[in-house]
Amino acid sequence: MRAVAGLVGSSLIVGFALLLGLNLSTSPAGSSLAVTEDEQNNIEVYRAVAPAVVNITSISVERDFFFNIVPRQGTGSGCIINPEGYILTNHHVIEDAQRLEVTLADGSKWRGKLVGTDPDSDLAVIKIEAPRERLVSLPMGDSNTLLVGQKVLAIGNPFGLGQTLSTGVVSSLKRTLRARNGVLMEDIVQTDASINPGNSGGALLDSSGRLIGVNTAIFSPTGASVGIGFAIPVSTAKRLVPELIAKGYYAYPWIGATVTTLVPEDARVVGLAADRGALIVETVRSGPAAKAGLQGGTRRVRVGNRIIILGGDVVVAIDGRKLETADDLINTIREKRPGDTITLEVYRGGLQRDRLQVLLEERPRQR
């Protein structure tokens, strides 16, 4: 008897739950007009934030073979990040520009002024003097909580076709990418949304319409999208933008030494005690590393078909954390601020272990 009652009871529960479930699945379908929930979301996000994405035309002047002056135009994208008219874009979009022209979504054109730029992270901020009521600014989201598979929307100016929307998913996170000057950029977001030349500096958005990245690069043997695009995470932009606006540049901490990765094979061949770490190749005279007593290389040794410079200190740990490659050292330093002190564990002359304190300084700037 009890078993039967239990069965009836459970089937009732199942029935109710099914009813509830059915109700739930039918109600949203009634409200949307012939488009799916996903389409509705795309449309809403595009309507809300597309006006915050601008076209940037950079005009530079070149001389042709006969020394005649020829203007050259490049196009990119940018996003308005606050109501004063500050626009976030890529460094490589504005790099060679002698004049910047910003086109808003309403078609109006404004003269852009360079506020600050950082080649190492390929970000720049420009400003237009447009009235506030014409400007829509883009809310910044969080790039640290992204998940692979999440939908992303890219808005930009591919091949000069302004206000183009393309969609895709987050393909991968935590990628690394080299900036044009060879500096390693971290935590890059990879997406299969179509990113093409001209999308650079444009917005990568989540399904809530918040900025999560700045579209920057693609991997492509053809020069156009093959479904592999890269965006600088908004967390990097959040860190840099206030300083770019205030000072015009981002003050990186600096150790004043050239380092290279020591691989175990090389260490074994030349007989070093440490097998992994960052090998100091040379130090800048009276730079932070030299002041702290770090020593650069003294002799060149041929290993296989490569030449390595030996005799310098081998850094094996920074602030108590072991490091494997030169990039580990560079990246740890980059998270610090000028004026911070780091503790390095080094092998002096490859044999004797030592501990040094280095006071980081502000990196000297070119120009």
Next chain:
Amino acid sequence: MLCRGEVKTSRSPNGLGAGLGLVFLIISLIWETGTAAALTKSEENTIRVFQQVAPGVVNITTTAVAYDFFFNPYPAEGSGSGFIVTEEGHIVTNLHVVRDQVELEVTLADGSKWPARVVGKAPASDLALIKIEAPREAVKPLPLGPSKGVQVGQKVLAVGSPFGLGHTLTTGTVSSVGRDVRVSREVVIRGAIQTNAAINPGNSGGPLINSQGEVIGVNTAIFSPTGANVGIGFAIPSETVRQLLPGLVSPWPRVVSWVLAAVLVGLFVWWLRRRL
């Protein structure tokens, strides 16, 4: 996350368990629609499926010996993808990924690297089976789904290593089904699934997955004038893999049948000679 466990319980053969699982599934659905503010349902599905299947997808690095201008030998590396099909560590991939290679190295999702050996080959369909000797807890096989009922327009996910970028997820829809695609002189993909999910060199051998997290195809070829993705990719249907798998896992049935055939022919010849 919650939903993932429930889907599993609803698959259990036990009737009561299935009923309970259904209740839980619906409750969790209600709960999800109530709380999930930031992500749409479609996104949640994609994220969950990726998290389910990513541990079963591997990156295959191949090393062949090449010679530089001065005839110094150097290792030329290539990369492809594959997916785990058995708990013993059998991995399905494309034959063109592993052909002519000196060394095979498999990188699992957790970053661990394992040497692999080729177990079986199916040249006519460009499939190969390789094996790693990894402990069972490190090996997460993917379920082979049905490729017969695949509909044009349904969502598909591709996971692989395009240009060596490991565990890349791309999505798209099924563009066409049942095509016979001639890939090279000897290889024809019968009943190929065509997709617009971005497939690039290095995706070869990786799984094409449906929204349930089941493998419905093996990404094998693209149509492209440039050599990279233009939105036309082809996958070998999972039915083909299912048919070929037993023969790939063990060569013995084939050996035994050849031996039997040889014995029969021998007997026939012996009988003929006795008659003459």
